[in-house]
Amino acid sequence: MSGSRRFKGRKAIVTGGASGIGLGVSARLALEGAQVAVWDLSEDALARARDSFGASVTTIRINITDPQAVESAREETLEALGGIDILVASAGITGPNTTVAEYPVDAWRQVIDVNLNGLFYCNRAVVPSMLAGGYGRIVNVASVAGKEGNPNASAYSASKAAVIGLTKSLGKEMAKNNITVNCVTPAAVRTPIFDQMTQEHIDYMLSKIPIGRFGTVEEVTALICWLASEECSFTTGGVFDISGGRATY
Secondary structure, eight states, rough: OOOOOOTTOOOOEEETTTTTHHHHHHHHHHHTTTTEEEEESSSHHHHHHHHHGGEEEEEEEEEETHHHHHHHHHHHHHHHHHHHOEEEEOOOOOOOOOTTOOOOOHHHHHHHHHIIIIOOOHHHHHHHHHHHHTTTEEEEETOOOOOOTTTHHHHHHHHHHHHHHHHHHHHHTTTTTTEEEEEEEEEEEEGGGGGGSOOHHHHHHHTTTTTTTOOOOOHHHHHHHHHSSSSSSSSSOOOEEEEETTOOO
């Protein structure tokens, strides 16, 4: 990890920030000087984050599929941090691994509600504060599945493709306001989200990665944190591949 203080004075929200990629990003932002609000659904994970980070983070338990809860969490964050400069939208679920013909409708709705609608609510909620401050960095966590469409993961693939489209649209809207909006499209990274997948699907994802291994949280964190930094000043609406050579476009 870098020992720099490139985020000194910056105020950040990380959704899904208490585990997996979100936890890695929360830790690095805090290490490099940011005040961080960790938004997560799991109280146990939030408690572990508090124990790990101490006073450098604010933790908020939230279900991002509830737009009113997102608005309330934004207000709580503004009160605690005094502003919002950075949003890293990392919260997500995989849904079941099955065919489109057999995909449960309720599961489809849940995946879209978390991965797309919840991310939209969070993006929407922070924009006014960023406009008021004249600065912002939004980084949405999509997936290579949103580019290529993984078989037996239709809801996940569709939701992540939609995240890419939302990122491009919001990036253009904010382009003249010193607010950049980008997304990353990782291939599989071994995190607790693997617990939601079948071993067959995990093996399939590994077989598609030319480098021949899964990505690491640290590798994805490094890219996200650059996109969340002041250095990322001339890139917006971008889709950043981090897939071990898998992505073909």
